[in-house]
Amino acid sequence: MKIGIVSPWFVRCGISSYTFDLANALSKQGVDVYISRLNRFGSKSAEYFETLAARRMPKVDLIHVQHEYGLFQGGEGVFYGNLRQRQGTTPLVTTMHGVGNPIPDEIVAENSDAVVVHNKWCADRYGHPCTVIPHGVSVETPIIMEEAKARLKLDGPVVTVFGFVGPYKGVETAIRVIGMDFPGVNLLVAGGWHVEYETTYMVQMKDLANTLAPGQVRWTGWVEKDMLPIIFGASDVVLYCNKYATESGALLTAVGYGRCVLANALSPIKEKEAEGALTTYSKEGELVMRLEELLQDPTLRHRYESGARAFALQTSWEKVARMHLDLYEELL
């Protein structure tokens, strides 16, 4: 089978990482995957989407679009209209990485032969027919904790926040909690931003860390892939304080490394808690209590680590690719 995927590629972007893993897993199951690059950055015009829809592509059996509102900037109408016209009867699948914006959601639903979302909460919120295929997880092994901490020159317990450092990530919550309630615990903020070396938000967070948690917070900046086993190897607990999420590649990376994850109890995250992949908190007070428990009780941590590993194996990219293949075959 030959498919074309429209997506950002090889840039600092969650959708790009997702496509990379999916394409890789599909290709191992005999699918030839052609990527049509959707630019991650820049202000996009209607002409841009016309060109993108008309961009040359080999004759493929199916086209799969990775959709996210920020990437399309309201250009769904132009893009899907032109793509439909150009590709004729070639089946069109769209994965919605975010849901809840009525007009784009409707355009995508009308123009796609199938829509994929990552979890039940997204499916309910989307409100159009769709298929739930979970976000894949790479099953990875971190390096030994002592060695990882030594390489990062960290002493004592380490709590890690991983992923892009943006205003909706709740880094301030992590800094506040670690600084005020966990003296002697290190907070490792492992992540950067898409392009800029530093953003206003990052500067604000560094100021906050200097005030509330002096000497406790370590900033790594953008983490290259080869550093991940060290970052997760050194993490006693991975904290996920996002204020909003539909799905999270960063969270699932931590789960894939078999780490004990304590996450804000957002609806899509609670689905993972129900499957034993992680544990959650609802309020800051509860976050403090849960984190204290986890840091003091290695047995409890190991329970969640085992749960994370089991979940990762269940939703490995190999399995997720097979689910995609089943969907593609239904459409062909």
Next chain:
Amino acid sequence: MRLMLYTDTMTIKTKPSAYSKVATAIAKGIHGRHKVAHQPMLRANKMGLFVYQDLLIYPSGDEEFGEDQIEKNCLHFNADAVMTLKDLYPFTKLMHMPLEWIAYTPVDASPPGISTINRLRYAFKVVSMSEFGYKELKREGVKSTLIEHGVGEEYRPLDREDCRRRFHIKPNEFVIGFVGKNQERKNIPRVIEIMRATRDMHPDVDVKGFLWTNVDKEIPLRPMIIGTGMAEHIHWPNPDMYEHGLPEENMAELYNAFDCTITIGNEGFWLPGIESMACGTPILTPNYAAAADRVKDGCGYKIKVKDWSYNNPVAVKQPIVDVMDAAHKITLIINRGREAYEKRCTREAERYRWPGIIEKKWIPFLDMCETELLPMVKKGRIMKWDQEVF
């Protein structure tokens, strides 16, 4: 791959530049493997879209550097990437356009300006044109691929007497040549001081200067030439002739007519240095920035930097060379004779012949870009799309 070359004009003789020459050589070199179009800067093409020697030439736009037009042109051409061959200061909007931007950029100061680094963070790929630039960018955390400029086959040793006759240079004159735009950063007044100091140091030698520049442009040079008493000892072309540009064959004759070629500014590559060496003429550069990369054993000399200046619009560090040190280094060439350097110079310049640069550097680099721009994943391996797609 479909590549838009966005640089100084490659076809319309309005303002020839080193960038124009380099871009032309790259476009010719990769022709057949990649589809290339060109948007000339500086409002060079006001006519609209046309084809010139297999190259699609797009309109330049109304803004000086054509940022108002580049996105439209790239979308029309269906470009996979746009490659700029230019300093970065003209670009204020390009980084925020949905284009895959390959920045082939000079780095001429240490450290490079913060505005340079900030712009490069948006680039799909960065290509540095000198070892100096490569190292400076690396130090700032910017990954780049080093691809130096090349030199054309026209540049080679020729009959010097003939060449000198063509430029009205007498056989007994020792000529210090300068080739470049008359810009503040080139510090040509100091080049004139060096010419004068060398002349004063050698009353027995007929030391002359040859400024291949527009003496009336950014810095008015005529008053200085006259004021320093060098009016009879410095050659320069009619400004119109300089602006129109000489064919490459004649430029090769000019370098052959020189006894040495000098630059004292901060350079991002210094193409005249390679052209001069290819003609067998030794070079002199400040011991700073990319021009110094050109000076290898037996090919010329590096001049001591005496002081620094930041007096330029982007506040980059510019060298102020030691005039007496320069005069002493030129003395070495006077004493040994130009011929003593010819063999080493031409051998060194052979490294920079275009066919080699294209084959060993540009083709592998563009193949790598193509694998990222038009990727296909098959059995866990990433490769580029099948060729039949084109």
